[in-house]
Amino acid sequence: MKSCIFMTEEGATYQPNTLSPEPDIENCQVIGFAKGKNENEAFKSLIKSNDYLLNTSFNEIICIELKNEDYYRKATYFYLGEYK
Numbered sequence: 001m002k003s004c005i006f007m008t009e010e011g012a013t014y015q016p017n018t019l020s021p022e023p024d025i026e027n028c029q030v031i032g033f034a035k036g037k038n039e040n041e042a043f044k045s046l047i048k049s050n051d052y053l054l055n056t057s058f059n060e061i062i063c064i065e066l067k068n069e070d071y072y073r074k075a076t077y078f079y080l081g082e083y084k
Contacts, residue, residue, distance in 0.1 A: 003066040004042040006031040008058050031061055039063045 007028040015025055032050055036042030043063060047053060068074055 001035045001037060002042060003035050003069055003071065004039060004063050005033055005066055006046055007062045008060060010058050010060060
């Protein structure tokens, strides 16, 4: 089984404590995580367990296979405040 992350470049994001009425960060938004024997099966699994996604205005979803099955526990965290 492949572990996949699903993201979109659609939508908008604001910085914490922003005063701007306009979005001020260009980024990707995580839609969800799912597993399947291939990307198509993982996407079907994502939709099956999160059917509300079909009612959103998102259209283009990007799938990237996560090579590390234990991706969350083995993640490396960075804090921008340490570099300011």
